[in-house]
Amino acid sequence: MTWPExxxxxxxxxxDPPRAVRLSAGAQEKPVPPPGARRRRFVCSLCNKTYATAxxxxxxxxxxxxxxxxxxxxxGKKFTQSNLKTHxxxxxxxxxxxCALCGKRFSDSSNLKRHQSxxxxxxxxxxxxxxxxxxQSGSLKVHMTxxxxxxxxxxxxxGKTFIxxxxxxxxxxxxxxxxxxxxxxx
Numbered sequence: 001m002t003w004p005e006x007x008x009x010x011x012x013x014x015x016d017p018p019r020a021v022r023l024s025a026g027a028q029e030k031p032v033p034p035p036g037a038r039r040r041r042f043v044c045s046l047c048n049k050t051y052a053t054a055x056x057x058x059x060x061x062x063x064x065x066x067x068x069x070x071x072x073x074x075x076g077k078k079f080t081q082s083n084l085k086t087h088x089x090x091x092x093x094x095x096x097x098x099c100a101l102c103g104k105r106f107s108d109s110s111n112l113k114r115h116q117s118x119x120x121x122x123x124x125x126x127x128x129x130x131x132x133x134x135x136q137s138g139s140l141k142v143h144m145t146x147x148x149x150x151x152x153x154x155x156x157x158x159g160k161t162f163i164x165x166x167x168x169x170x171x172x173x174x175x176x177x178x179x180x181x182x183x184x185x186x
Contacts, residue, residue, distance in 0.1 A: 042054050042056070042057040043057075044057060044060055044061065044064075046061075046064050047064070059080075059081075062080055068080055068083075069081075070084040071084075072084060072087055072088065072091075074088075074091045075091070086107065086108045089107040089108070090107065094107065095107050097109050097111070097112040098112075099112060099115055099116065099119075101116075101119045102119070114135075114136055117135035117136065118135070121135075122135060123135050125137050125139070125140040126140070127140060127143055127144065127147075129144075129147045130147070142163060142164045145163040145164075146163065153165050153167065153168040154168075155168060155171055155172060155175070157172065157175045158175070
């Protein structure tokens with residue numbers, strides 16, 4: 001017996017009205033399928049994730065396509081809808097996420113979560129080559145260049161290369177002070 005047939009049989013045999021959900025004020029009631037009933041699913045052809053609505057699948061597909069259909073009215077950058085809401089805080093200065101331990105404020109929850117590792121000492125990111133651990137994924141990424149010899153930050157004065165922008169800035173400051181530099185070949 002299919003779900004609609006089963007529901008119809010229950011209506012005839014039971015004095016209780018069918019379960020229903022009010023969609024919104026003034027909207028018609030819609031029967032709720034019983035637990036275990038099959039619902040229509042929308043499946044991503046790229047990763048096989050399933051979604052209850054076509055709209056949810058469309059939003060998910062943006063992860064695969066990189067589509068960013070929402071533009072910031074202030075600066076013109078393009079985002080997904082949820083990322084635009086977060087980005088707008090850059091312009092308003094709003095920082096609604098507060099660290100309970102030190103009171104520091106953040107514009108989005110992911111920055112707060114990353115900050116909290118300062119208090120916990122947790123180092124979730126480990127180097128697969130040497131085992132050194134880091135609290136932030138960006139720090140691990142910079143560290144990995146030690147193992148690959150990949151140095152993308154080049155001094156425009158002398159050509160010396162560095163693994164991070166902060167190391168390059170510190171080096172360039174030496175040029176600005178006209179201090180003699182150590183051996184620049186690398």
